[in-house]
Structures are given as C-alpha cells and as structure tokens.
Amino acid sequence: MLSMWMSDLAAASGLPVATVKFYLREGLLPPGEATGATRARYDDSHVKRLRLIRALTEVAGLRLDAVRAVLAMVDDDSRSFHQAMGSVHHRLSAGRGDASPMALAQVDALVARRGWQLYEPNPHRLALARALDALAGLDHAASDDLLDDYADAAQAVAERDVAAVGREDRVAGAEHAVVGTLLLEPVLVLLRRMAQEDASARLSEGSRKS
Amino acid sequence: MLSMWMSDLAAASGLPVATVKFYLREGLLPPGEATGATRARYDDSHVKRLRLIRALTEVAGLRLDAVRAVLAMVDDDSRSFHQAMGSVHHRLSAGRGDASPMALAQVDALVARRGWQLYEPNPHRLALARALDALAGLDHAASDDLLDDYADAAQAVAERDVAAVGREDRVAGAEHAVVGTLLLEPVLVLLRRMAQEDASARLSEGSRKS
Numbered sequence: 001m002l003s004m005w006m007s008d009l010a011a012a013s014g015l016p017v018a019t020v021k022f023y024l025r026e027g028l029l030p031p032g033e034a035t036g037a038t039r040a041r042y043d044d045s046h047v048k049r050l051r052l053i054r055a056l057t058e059v060a061g062l063r064l065d066a067v068r069a070v071l072a073m074v075d076d077d078s079r080s081f082h083q084a085m086g087s088v089h090h091r092l093s094a095g096r097g098d099a100s101p102m103a104l105a106q107v108d109a110l111v112a113r114r115g116w117q118l119y120e121p122n123p124h125r126l127a128l129a130r131a132l133d134a135l136a137g138l139d140h141a142a143s144d145d146l147l148d149d150y151a152d153a154a155q156a157v158a159e160r161d162v163a164a165v166g167r168e169d170r171v172a173g174a175e176h177a178v179v180g181t182l183l184l185e186p187v188l189v190l191l192r193r194m195a196q197e198d199a200s201a202r203l204s205e206g207s208r209k210s
Numbered sequence: 211m212l213s214m215w216m217s218d219l220a221a222a223s224g225l226p227v228a229t230v231k232f233y234l235r236e237g238l239l240p241p242g243e244a245t246g247a248t249r250a251r252y253d254d255s256h257v258k259r260l261r262l263i264r265a266l267t268e269v270a271g272l273r274l275d276a277v278r279a280v281l282a283m284v285d286d287d288s289r290s291f292h293q294a295m296g297s298v299h300h301r302l303s304a305g306r307g308d309a310s311p312m313a314l315a316q317v318d319a320l321v322a323r324r325g326w327q328l329y330e331p332n333p334h335r336l337a338l339a340r341a342l343d344a345l346a347g348l349d350h351a352a353s354d355d356l357l358d359d360y361a362d363a364a365q366a367v368a369e370r371d372v373a374a375v376g377r378e379d380r381v382a383g384a385e386h387a388v389v390g391t392l393l394l395e396p397v398l399v400l401l402r403r404m405a406q407e408d409a410s411a412r413l414s415e416g417s418r419k420s
Contacts, residue, residue, distance in 0.1 A: 055344035082414040116408040134265035153363035158405035195368035198326040204292040
C-alpha cells in the first residue's frame with residue numbers, strides 16, 4: 001500500500017490541499033497515520049475516499065450534508081446491498097412539503113400498474129407526487145401515459161443496474177450501491193439532454209422544410 | 211385578471227411573504243403595479259412566475275444563480291423552442307474541470323453510433339465525460355454496452371417529450387422548453403430509484419430463496 005504525505009494525497013485526488021484539509025476537519029476523510037505532532041501519512045484508501053467525495057459533489061451535485069449522510073451509509077458494513085441502496089436513495093429523495101392527494105393517488109396507481117414492491121413509508125412516492133404537483137401548477141400536468149413511458153425507460157436501466165451489481169458480487173456492499181446507481185443518475189440525465197437536443201434539431205429542421 | 215396584495219400573492223404561491231420579497235429584491239420576480247409609496251398590486255403572472263421559481267428550486271434542485279439564468283432565457287422571446295432548450299440545458303450542464311481524452315472519445319463514439327446532431331462546443335459531452343472519469347476512478351468504469359442501454363432509455367423519453375411539445379405548439383416558447391423538459395428530469399430519476407428498489411427487493415428475495 002502506497003504511503004504518502006498530504007501534498008501527494010491532494011495531487012492524487014486532483015483537489016487543492018486546503019480542500020483536503022477541510023474534508024479532514026469535517027470528518028468526511030478519516031485521519032492519516034500520525035508521524036509527528038503535525039504530520040501524517042495517507043494511503044490508497046484516502047485517495048479513493050476523496051475520489052468518492054469529489055464524484056458526489058461535482059458529478060452528482062450533492063451538498064455537504066448529503067455527502068456526509070451517503071458516506072455514513074457507505075461505512076456501515078452491517079447492511080446488505082439492498083438495504084444500503086434503499087437508505088441512500090431515501091435520504092436523497094427526502095424533501096420538505098406535502099403533495100396533493102390527487103398527485104399521490106396518481107403515483108400510487110402507477111406503482112400498482114407496474115407491481116413495484118416499495119418500502120413504506122416511501123420518500124420517492126412523496127417526492128414524485130410533489131414534482132407532479134409542480135408540473136400541474138405550471139399547466140404541464142403529466143398524464144398517466146407519460147408516466148408509463150417514463151417508467152418503462154427507468155425500469156429498463158434500473159433492472160440492468162441491479163442485475164450488474166448482482167452478477168459482480170452477491171454481497172456487494174454499500175459503496176457499490178452508491179457508485180453503481182447514484183452516479184449513473186447524472187449519466188441518464190445528460191444522455192436525455194443530448195437526445196432532446198438531437199430530437200429538437202430534427203423537429204426544427206422538419207418545420208423549416210415544410 | 212385577478213389583482214392582489216402581497217399577502218395574497220404569497221398565499222397563492224405557497225411561499226412565505228419574506229421569500230416573495232426576497233425574490234422581488236433579487237429581480238427574479240417582476241415588480242407589481244405601484245399603488246402608493248410602499249404598496250403594489252400583483253396579478254396571475256406573478257403567481258405563475260413564483261410557481262416556476264419554486265419548481266426550479268424545490269423540484270429541480272437548482273441554485274439561485276441557475277434559476278436566474280433559466281428565467282432570463284424564459285423571458286427572451288426572440289428564441290425558438292429549439293434554441294431556448296439548447297441554451298437552458300447547456301447552462302445546466304456547464305461545469306468546471308476537464309475530462310480525460312479517453313472519456314471524451316468514449317462519448318464521441320456513442321454520439322456517432324446514435325447519429326445524434328449536437329451543437330458544438332457541447333457542454334453535455336464534457337459533463338458526461340467527467341461523469342465517466344469519476345466512475346472509472348472509482349473502479350466502476352461504464353462500458354459502451356451500458357451507455358448504449360442508457361442512451362436507448364434516454365432517447366425514448368426525449369423523443370416523446372419533443373414530439374409532445376411539437377404537437378402542442380409549433381412555436382412553443384422557452385417556458386415550454388424549461389417546464390416540459392427540465393422538470394421531467396427529477397421525474398425520471400425518481401422513477402429509476404423506485405424501479406431499482408423494486409428490482410433490488412426481488413433480487414434479494416431470490417438470494418434468500420436460493
């Protein structure tokens with residue numbers, strides 16, 4: 001295992017020394033092995049942890065309190081992959097505020113149509129209902145038909161993800177759950193933006209031609 | 211058109227008066243019609259704008275500077291739907307930092323396989339490459355096969371979205387682009403989390419049984 005000073009740790013993780021020290025102070029990065037009053041040595045596990053923190057903040061766009069919660073779950077070995085993924089995702093879907101009974105009923109009907117087994121209480125259900133309320137309030141109510149098409153797409157990638165983790169390691173831990181599922185969310189969103197740009201370019205060409 | 215005082219405006223938008231005043235000061239909400247030195251009347255357009263701000267912050271999770279940029283595009287009538295959507299999405303994908311040549315090549319190969327027409331320079335390309343670098347750095351490199359499956363799902367919903375907007379209004383403005391595409395991103399992400407929870411529950415039941 002490679003042993004390194006703070007400056008090498010910062011270089012290896014692509015972060016400024018001040019940022020690494022901040023994460024140490026905040027307890028997001030475990031302390032190194034002390035080699036004197038003010039010096040410590042770090043190893044590969046510190047580099048990997050910093051890469052995870054960086055991915056969670058820069059790629060997934062999480063705020064520091066959410067990063068802290070995700071890391072706490074990653075460090076808890078007592079949970080199965082299924083439990084860990086549920087905890088992480090529930091933490092991320094949690095939000096303030098209520099949803100209308102109409103939106104909640106629309107979500108429940110969707111879940112029933114698909115036969116999805118979900119934990120109760122389920123923060124995704126409430127978060128999704130809040131999103132539907134916001135769309136309806138802006139005269140863009142999402143139809144059941146739209147939700148079915150979205151759910152088809154979501155389920156296709158979700159089953160692929162879960163099967164991939166299952167193949168890899170039957171007792172895959174929480175870090176797999178976080179990395180293999182959470183960090184693919186921005187990938188899906190970015191691909192949708194690219195595909196929309198393409199579809200919209202073709203539509204606008206079509207209008208000009210007609 | 212309904213005319214109302216600040217207190218009614220706050221009630222109609224579901225926000226505290228202090229928050230509405232903050233958005234006024236920040237210029238995110240246009241001023242009302244002054245009826246004296248310290249009083250003003252507001253109307254439906256203010257309610258709608260506050261609902262949009264609330265959806266952008268609470269549902270889409272945007273920060274205030276991103277909300278400001280999105281609203282500026284919504285208010286610019288000179289752009290077509292295609293241009294407006296491009297601008298909004300480019301603004302949201304923009305980020306700091308570089309990506310590795312390997313990840314950029316992987317994205318370019320994907321775009322070529324799908325025949326997507328994208329604006330150049332394209333911030334989605336860079337943002338996606340950065341996400342791929344982060345995954346690779348955490349020993350979860352995304353394969354071309356995974357990207358193809360994700361792109362299939364993303365393209366299915368993207369074509370649906372663009373076709374829906376096209377049907378609705380051939381000269382649909384920027385607000386359609388924002389609401390109809392941006393606010394459906396969290397819907398897709400939440401549905402994926404629900405579908406993963408279900409797939410993972412079925413996998414973990416399967417392991418217990420076997």
